[in-house]
Amino acid sequence: MDLNHENATSKLSSTKASARKTVWDSSTHMIFDELCLEEVKNGIRPASHFNKVGWTNLANNLKTRTGKDYTKLQLKNHWDSMKRDWKLYDRLMRIESGLGWDPVKKTINSTSEMEIPNYGKYVNSDSEDENNDSNEEDWLDDEKRFLLLCGLVVKGVMVVHNMMNIPRIPCRTSCRTGNIFIQEILNGHPRRCFEDFRVHVDVYKSLCSDLRMHYNLKETRNVSIEEFVGIFLLILAHGCGNRLAQEIFNHSGETIHRHFHHVLRAVLKLSGDIIMPKANYNNEVPPQLLNNSRYYPMFKDCIGAIDGTHVKASVREHEQAKYIGRKGYATQNIMAACDFNMCFTFAWAGWEGTAHDTRIFLEALRKPEVKFPRPTGDKYYVVDAGYPNTRGYLAPYKGNDVRYHIPDFRRGQTAAQRAPKGLKETFNYYHSSLRNVIERTFGVWKARWAILKDMHVNYSYETQVDIVIASMAIHNYIRMKGHFDEAFNKAQQEIYRPTRDVENDTSIRINGTQEDITTRRRQDDLYMSL
Structure with missing residues (x-):
């Protein structure tokens, strides 16, 4: 009974010892590596691991050199850990194309064009799976290769070990958290x-x-x-x-x-x-129009404005060509719609800077998954001259002799020179003033978030697109939740308003009321489409 009890106690003690986490310091690492090399040179070469005699010799010699007891399981685990470290070291130092060790900086170098070839071709193995344990014997067949491996393991493990055990010194130690x-x-x-x-x-x-x-x-x-x-x-x-x-x-x-x-x-x-319109956006007149005689009833069916804008982007060098448009640097093109409260009701970011606004617009209409809020019935958005003038989307009149932008109407020295000439310019004048809401919305949005002026190179392009959408969402949140906001208030004060001499000049209302002007423009569109 005493003998059986002693054996059971011995086994339990051995199990507990092997279960404990073993700490391998640098000197023990080196001694273990040297002993492994000696066993290999003595002809006790393992297949995938050392044989019974090899493990016994390693344990005895390691105890003699260090005074520490190690079980076979602890030695085997450390051997396996060394093999994993070696694979990492060997992959970084020799296998990966474009990588290498910088002896001056003591860092791993890499080029912009990194290739990841199959590991097997570099160890002369026919296996397609480098992690297949059944091919361990093939991996160790060549005596010279194995000796070289063991020698490099010593260096590789020490490099990895030293890199992973650099003392961490706290950097941000201010008392103000x-x-x-x-x-x-x-x-x-x-x-x-x-x-x-x-x-x-x-x-x-x-x-x-x-x-x-x-x-x-x-x-x-x-x-x-x-x-x-x-x-x-x-x-x-x-x-x-x-x-x-x-x-x-x-x-x-x-x-x-x-x-x-x-x-x-x-x-x-x-x-x-x-980022969506109100639920009843197609069934009501926006209060900003209803309570403004300049736009009501002429634009009573307008539900918002659509336009595109660009945000500077950071992209890979080999992809920059398709992102560099008329601005001369890489940008992403964003299509957006807004209501007359200067809230975004639709946003589609991530397009290349060279993409035309019309292409993005037509894609938004074609793809239901982007959930573009379409106008119904007689409702419409105001759009600029770059968009098609179709049902639901009201564009200005075009022509070299037809002014559209508000600054064009302000360049004249006299009131007569500044006043719109004829039906088309009159329509364009009010249309431009109304459509300016999307320009002011973009202005508030970009002025608030400085990151939109220059995205950092450490953000992936996908993250840059997400930042655009997220910043638009917070823009809307501020507008809906904030009772007072300097940026929005300033934009409201900058609204383009027709000058008094234009408003009081009845000559601009040709052949009818203001409402007739919009109706005729929409009829022109219908006629042209037919």
């Missing part, structure tokens, strides 16, 4: 919140609450949702990079990156609910 910074902003002077995040405190808090309750944005143990949103809005508002955000919020670059994208995904969900 990101949460303290946010609380200072939210509880301080109201002006600070608008200057830092381009939104007022009430809108900021409302946005945080809605993202938490409706769009699955969850705080972490160390970072609150208010801080998440602050990181996101600061980057959008000022176009700052990750490093500046690290300094302000006292977080690592990885934390800034991760939380920025958490909020980005949540705001993209919000965009699906907020």
